[in-house]
Amino acid sequence: MSSLLMFAVNAVAERYGVKPDAVRGWIASGELAAINVSRTRGKLPRWRISPEALADFEAGRCTIKPRKTTRKKSPADLPDDFVAYF
Numbered sequence: 001m002s003s004l005l006m007f008a009v010n011a012v013a014e015r016y017g018v019k020p021d022a023v024r025g026w027i028a029s030g031e032l033a034a035i036n037v038s039r040t041r042g043k044l045p046r047w048r049i050s051p052e053a054l055a056d057f058e059a060g061r062c063t064i065k066p067r068k069t070t071r072k073k074s075p076a077d078l079p080d081d082f083v084a085y086f
Contacts, residue, residue, distance in 0.1 A: 005050075005051060006035070006048035006049065006050055007048065007049045007050075007051075007054065008046075008047070008048060008049075009023045009024060009027075009034075009047050009049075012032075012049055012054070015054075023047075023049075024047070026057070027047055027049075031057065031060070032049065032053060032054075032057045033049070033050070033053040033056065033057075034047040034048060034049045034053065035047070035048050035049075035050070
């Protein structure tokens with residue numbers, strides 16, 4: 001990890017406009033990578049998220065709608081016995 005900057009759950013929640021529980025859910029599901037910086041294992045986790053993990057998370061959630069193409073039938077696609085009435 002090249003960066004020392006880490007984000008807390010609340011900061012990530014504020015960044016995306018969601019509740020901290022949503023961020024914890026992303027961490028629990030493995031969708032968002034985080035590091036537990038709690039001193040002891042028995043206590044509640046204190047998650048920290050790296051900028052790289054946020055970039056990966058955003059890349060995984062980005063959607064690009066495929067361009068809808070409509071194909072017009074060419075005369076070759078029409079049956080041989082097709083007659084057009086205009």
